[in-house]
Amino acid sequence: MSVVTYLPRLLPTLFLSGKRLRPAFASWLRLVAPAVLAAMLVPSLLIKEETIDIGMDNLFFWAALIIFPVAWKWNSLVATVMVGMCLIALGRYLGLGM
Amino acid sequence: MILPATIQKHNKRAIISPCWLGVKRAIPIVLGYIPIGFAYGVLAGKSGLSETNTLLMSLIVFAGSAQFIAVGLFASGTGPAAVILTTFIVNLRHLLMAASLAPNLSGWKKRYLAFFSFQLTDETFALHSSTADKLNRCRPEALSLNMTAQISWVAGTGFGLVASGLIGDVKPLGLDYALSAMFIGLLVGQCGSPVRVVTAILSGAIATILYLAGLHQFHIIIATIAGATLGLGVEMWTKR
Numbered sequence A: 001m002s003v004v005t006y007l008p009r010l011l012p013t014l015f016l017s018g019k020r021l022r023p024a025f026a027s028w029l030r031l032v033a034p035a036v037l038a039a040m041l042v043p044s045l046l047i048k049e050e051t052i053d054i055g056m057d058n059l060f061f062w063a064a065l066i067i068f069p070v071a072w073k074w075n076s077l078v079a080t081v082m083v084g085m086c087l088i089a090l091g092r093y094l095g096l097g098m
Numbered sequence B: 001m002i003l004p005a006t007i008q009k010h011n012k013r014a015i016i017s018p019c020w021l022g023v024k025r026a027i028p029i030v031l032g033y034i035p036i037g038f039a040y041g042v043l044a045g046k047s048g049l050s051e052t053n054t055l056l057m058s059l060i061v062f063a064g065s066a067q068f069i070a071v072g073l074f075a076s077g078t079g080p081a082a083v084i085l086t087t088f089i090v091n092l093r094h095l096l097m098a099a100s101l102a103p104n105l106s107g108w109k110k111r112y113l114a115f116f117s118f119q120l121t122d123e124t125f126a127l128h129s130s131t132a133d134k135l136n137r138c139r140p141e142a143l144s145l146n147m148t149a150q151i152s153w154v155a156g157t158g159f160g161l162v163a164s165g166l167i168g169d170v171k172p173l174g175l176d177y178a179l180s181a182m183f184i185g186l187l188v189g190q191c192g193s194p195v196r197v198v199t200a201i202l203s204g205a206i207a208t209i210l211y212l213a214g215l216h217q218f219h220i221i222i223a224t225i226a227g228a229t230l231g232l233g234v235e236m237w238t239k240r
Helices: A002-016 A023-046 A059-074 A077-093 B004-025 B027-047 B051-061 B064-075 B080-091 B093-105 B110-118 B122-130 B139-164 B175-190 B194-212 B219-239
Strands: none
Touching: A002 B051, A002 B080, A002 B093, A002 B110, A023 A059, A023 B080, A023 B093, A023 B175, A023 B194, A023 B219, A059 A077, A059 B175, A077 B027, A077 B175, B004 B027, B004 B139, B027 B051, B027 B064, B027 B122, B027 B139, B027 B175, B051 B064, B051 B139, B064 B080, B064 B175, B080 B093, B080 B219, B093 B110, B093 B122, B110 B139, B122 B139, B122 B175, B175 B194, B194 B219
């Protein structure tokens, strides 16, 4: 894990300092970040037990709808994570869902 | 004539004050890393990963989202190969980040580059890229910023490990939502243009469909490549 984390961070700084990437490849790389984040996030919000579930008891999905604007407005990772966890904790406390 | 002692004192100050500036600039990251590291420590403690391995991961891997994913996969009994492959895919985004900072690091020696890259995360990258043009001149500041960030991450992990023995269940605290919330924060930061929003939606939809179709390990890499490629197509098509 250490190696596969380190290599993508190291190789570009060692070999690309001063060089230019092909523009199309650079644009593609720029899109990898939003793509990989969405690919990891969306299924975890929508899917419960192998099917799409956006009923009231899917707290992960409803909390996400609230913290997307929080993240956009405050532009702060800490605030987003804190509000998100508090919403989930509150929802479970009130017995709204899992 | 300047006495040697004066020169030494002057040199010392020339190193210490940029280091201190780096520490101060890292404070917003510290405020984020301690609670998120805490959540990681608690979840790792609950997943059955040993305390040593949990701390070692923060020390030698230092990749928040990848560590959360690894802990989740360990807890569900996934094999090491799938854990390593998923970690690799998740971390591929740093390839771009490192590549975008590289032109500003041309004056750095290789050993400093190696150390700098090791501590390059989404958050340290965000700070460095905001002052990328002065990276060549401010090596001590950049390195101390990184160092402060990692120390706070390891400290957060340690607190979390201690607390994981005291907390019976992570669910009432919502700690199991930390990773999703972190992804939302990072994703919003990445969605600065319409093409990026379209890419994220496509990739998220593809990942969901693939997961429902039964691909539970490779849905992320396939959706990422497909989403980024379709996004690039959209970008080229709209620019024509």
